[in-house]
Amino acid sequence: MGDAAHPRLRVHVDDQHRASRIANGDRAAFCELVRQYFPLAYDVAFRLLGDRQDAEEVVQDAFLKIHGAMGSFRGEASLKTWITRIVLRLSLNRRRDRARSAWYRLGLHLGGADDELAELPGATISPLATPESQLLSRETRARILALVDQLPEDLRQVLLLNSLDELSYAEISEILAIPVGTVASRLHAARRRLGRLLASHGLL
Amino acid sequence: MIDWRQWRDGGDRELSAYLDDELGRGRRQAVLERLALDPGARAAFATLQRTDELVRRATAPADRPDPEAAVSRLQAALAARPPAAPSYAGHRARSRTRVLLHPALIASAGLLLTAGLAFVELRRRGRL
Numbered sequence: 001m002g003d004a005a006h007p008r009l010r011v012h013v014d015d016q017h018r019a020s021r022i023a024n025g026d027r028a029a030f031c032e033l034v035r036q037y038f039p040l041a042y043d044v045a046f047r048l049l050g051d052r053q054d055a056e057e058v059v060q061d062a063f064l065k066i067h068g069a070m071g072s073f074r075g076e077a078s079l080k081t082w083i084t085r086i087v088l089r090l091s092l093n094r095r096r097d098r099a100r101s102a103w104y105r106l107g108l109h110l111g112g113a114d115d116e117l118a119e120l121p122g123a124t125i126s127p128l129a130t131p132e133s134q135l136l137s138r139e140t141r142a143r144i145l146a147l148v149d150q151l152p153e154d155l156r157q158v159l160l161l162n163s164l165d166e167l168s169y170a171e172i173s174e175i176l177a178i179p180v181g182t183v184a185s186r187l188h189a190a191r192r193r194l195g196r197l198l199a200s201h202g203l204l
Numbered sequence: 205m206i207d208w209r210q211w212r213d214g215g216d217r218e219l220s221a222y223l224d225d226e227l228g229r230g231r232r233q234a235v236l237e238r239l240a241l242d243p244g245a246r247a248a249f250a251t252l253q254r255t256d257e258l259v260r261r262a263t264a265p266a267d268r269p270d271p272e273a274a275v276s277r278l279q280a281a282l283a284a285r286p287p288a289a290p291s292y293a294g295h296r297a298r299s300r301t302r303v304l305l306h307p308a309l310i311a312s313a314g315l316l317l318t319a320g321l322a323f324v325e326l327r328r329r330g331r332l
Contacts, residue, residue: 047264052266148263188252204251
């Protein structure tokens with residue numbers, strides 16, 4: 001929606017060279033790629049799944065698949081959006097499988113180790129703690145997540161991808177293969193719906 | 205001067221885009237003017253802003269695992285993988301060999317050879 005083409009979406013020649021180095025067996029280049037994109041990949045998986053262990057497993061699986069598929073990377077998208085798309089797809093698969101499992105249907109996943117730690121009054125904050133996650137009580141967080149889950153899947157995906165500072169509308173459009181205008185409309189619709197839900201539950 | 209009628213269609217959506225810093229300079233200026241003049245727009249914008257803030261906070265991970273640990277796990281997983289699959293050309297050559305050495309094919313060839321030899325022998329003795 002900007003006046004000029006987004007600087008992050010220029011020709012991805014460097015990414016193409018990088019991918020071909022990895023495809024030709026350059027392990028150091030692959031490790032560098034993992035270091036660079038692991039935080040983004042983990043954030044995407046965590047925001048979609050809401051569970052640390054699931055997110056770690058999905059990201060590990062995603063990078064193994066990415067390594068195997070490097071030879072097919074053509075530079076039509078950036079490595080960033082290509083990787084994010086793979087992580088998104090695997091996270092959605094995991095979410096679907098999880099929804100079918102008895103563990104989740106019975107609600108046994110609620111109240112995990114992270115939540116217990118968050119409840120302790122003097123709990124040490126990890127040096128890797130993210131600033132956004134602080135200042136919300138466990139209960140408020142759970143209530144907001146339950147309302148986010150009530151959104152239609154297409155709106156939920158755009159809302160969660162946009163909650164990552166690193167992704168622009170143009171990049172979200174590339175990841176989801178929808179026009180930028182559709183990203184903007186879905187995002188606004190998601191915020192309006194969620195805003196109404198939050199207000200009706202006294203959270204806004 | 206702002207044409208307020210245009211806001212009924214796309215104006216609220218532009219508030220969202222403004223919140224995400226996704227508007228060009230011209231549209232951004234128009235949104236700023238609207239926010240300065242319209243209390244309803246200011247209220248709508250505040251709601252969008254608060255909603256966005258709550259989503260970011262509620263969905264963010266409490267912390268992130270160390271990328272180096274992930275790198276080590278991936279290196280171990282790649283090292284434990286079986287060697288790469290043979291190329292298509294090699295696979296095709298091996299498939300052809302496998303077809304030629306198939307027991308049914310060998311048995312059929314043997315039968316044909318026996319029948320051929322028997323036919324030649326019978327002709328030689330003048331019985332055919």
